[in-house]
Amino acid sequence: MNLFEFFHKDPAGYQDLADDNSQPQLGKLRKTKLTLKQINKLRRMNDVRSYEYKEKLRDIRKQYQPPAAPAL
Secondary structure, three states: OOOHHHHOOOOOOOOOOOOOOOOOOOOOOOOOOOOHHHHHHHHHHHHHHHHHHHHHHHHHHHHHOOOOOOOO
C-alpha cells in the first residue's frame, strides 16, 4: 500500500466489492475454484501492477540520476 492511497480515493477498477468473497461462509470451507474470468482479471491486475512498478522505477531513476554536465 502506498501512502497516497490513505488520502485519495482508489481509482476505479482496483477493487470490485461485488466480487469480493474473502470472508468464507460456514458451509463453504472447501477451496474455491477460479473461473477463467477471475484468472483473466488477475492477469490484467498483475499487468497493471508491473506497469506501475516500472513507471515508479523510471521516476526514481530520473530523480536520483547524476546532474547533467554543464554545456561549455
